[in-house]
Amino acid sequence: MTDLQDAAPPGLTLEGAVATIEFRRPRQANRVEPEDLDALHRHLEAVERDAALRVLVFRGRGRHFSAGYTIQKLPAGEGRSDGGGAFERLVNRVEDLAVVTIAAVNGGVYGGSTDLALACDFRVGIGASEMLMPAARLGLHYYERGLYRYVSRLGLNHAKELFLTARKIDARRMLEMGYLTELVAADQLDARVRELADTVAGLAPLAVAGMKRALNEIARGALERDALRERVAQCGASQDLREGVQAWQEKRAPRFSGR
Numbered sequence: 001m002t003d004l005q006d007a008a009p010p011g012l013t014l015e016g017a018v019a020t021i022e023f024r025r026p027r028q029a030n031r032v033e034p035e036d037l038d039a040l041h042r043h044l045e046a047v048e049r050d051a052a053l054r055v056l057v058f059r060g061r062g063r064h065f066s067a068g069y070t071i072q073k074l075p076a077g078e079g080r081s082d083g084g085g086a087f088e089r090l091v092n093r094v095e096d097l098a099v100v101t102i103a104a105v106n107g108g109v110y111g112g113s114t115d116l117a118l119a120c121d122f123r124v125g126i127g128a129s130e131m132l133m134p135a136a137r138l139g140l141h142y143y144e145r146g147l148y149r150y151v152s153r154l155g156l157n158h159a160k161e162l163f164l165t166a167r168k169i170d171a172r173r174m175l176e177m178g179y180l181t182e183l184v185a186a187d188q189l190d191a192r193v194r195e196l197a198d199t200v201a202g203l204a205p206l207a208v209a210g211m212k213r214a215l216n217e218i219a220r221g222a223l224e225r226d227a228l229r230e231r232v233a234q235c236g237a238s239q240d241l242r243e244g245v246q247a248w249q250e251k252r253a254p255r256f257s258g259r
Contacts (some may be wrong), residue, residue, distance in 0.1 A: 026062030068111025095119035
């Protein structure tokens with residue numbers, strides 16, 4: 001009999017300033033089922049509501065990160081003729097989160113989940129990592145912001161290689177392309193992700209969130225300049241800036257409040 005733990009919706013755990021969403025269908029390479037989308041949105045809502053959180057980590061149970069949205073349900077998800085769909089809205093929401101996001105790429109990442117990981121701010125992989133974007137092999141035309149993410153993060157030539165050949169690439173090539181931001185030994189993945197998360201969590205949250213938003217908007221040619229000026233002014237008048245300057249002068253770690 002199948003262990004229910006081998007076929008569960010994505011789970012959310014909280015530890016201090018760090019939240020983790022884990023894909024929990026290892027026997028199906030952690031593919032995303034339609035009902036998982038609702039669970040993922042609920043988890044993102046919980047993260048957005050919790051002012052103490054600074055970082056969100058995505059990871060997969062077992063040997064894969066995630067196989068993406070289930071192919072059998074593509075007409076109702078990634079493959080909708082309007083180029084939108086539920087999966088696209090989920091990934092766009094991940095990119096737009098105020099908290100910093102890290103994909104712990106513990107193995108294979110395929111299909112739509114390559115875009116979900118790409119929507120994260122950092123992607124730390126291991127030697128067993130591999131990726132495949134099979135859209136052309138399936139007859140699927142990918143959605144707009146996913147294409148923007150590939151081009152803006154990896155460059156046009158690499159985006160074309162991945163989309164127009166539907167060829168699987170290994171961890172070394174993922175690093176060369178910039179898909180992985182780091183490559184570490186498998187037994188060091190958890191420690192490195194935690195170290196990175198702790199580093200980010202120790203920074204000023206208003207400044208981090210504001211600059212993350214601006215960088216992502218610049219990358220897709222959609223910078224909202226008035227909103228940027230407001231965030232710059234907000235940070236300039238913040239308690240965090242005063243605390244950061246004082247801590248620098250006193251040669252101590254700052255204690256940021258997000259105000």
